Amino acid sequence: MKDVTLKFQDHLTVGEFADRAGVSAPTLRFYEKRGLITSERTSGNQRRYSRAELRRVAFIRTAQKVGLSLDEIASALAELPDARTPNKADWQRLSSRWQDRLNAKIRTLENLRDELTNCIGCGCLSLKSCAIANRYDELAAQGPGPRRLLNT
Ligand code: FES
Incomplete structure (x- = not known):
């Protein structure tokens, strides 16, 4: 020790x-x-x-x-x-x-934790409730990346 x-x-x-x-x-x-x-x-x-x-x-x-x-x-x-x-x-x-930036990062991480945890192992891609579902790639118009997970 x-x-x-x-x-x-x-x-x-x-x-x-x-x-x-x-x-x-x-x-x-x-x-x-x-x-x-x-x-x-x-x-x-x-x-x-x-x-x-x-x-x-x-x-x-x-x-x-x-x-x-x-x-x-x-x-x-x-x-x-x-x-x-x-x-x-x-x-x-x-x-x-850096308060605003840190708060935004915290919100993003909380959102990621909550939404992604639901999806791991699920695979349903429900259009009503899934945070990563993106029918016809409609979210591409908002920009690159996982728009629902990032836009919090
Ligand atoms: S894959 Fe089922 S909720 Fe996202």
């Missing part, structure tokens, strides 16, 4: 930071190269990450999971203050911009 003894130092080594953040060291280097996180160098030229950077990594990982691109994430993170650790208001302002 891994030793999870908490160390409350302000700056963590790459390994310590990677373990705590739940990402690999190469991922941290990638994030840093993209300007998403920053590190400091010791006199021996070793990276040290401020504990405050953990929140940025958590934000990056969460934003990726909800479908935001790294460019969008970078743009959002660029709005955070450099001179101080971002506070609650900074993070709230940043995440509030």
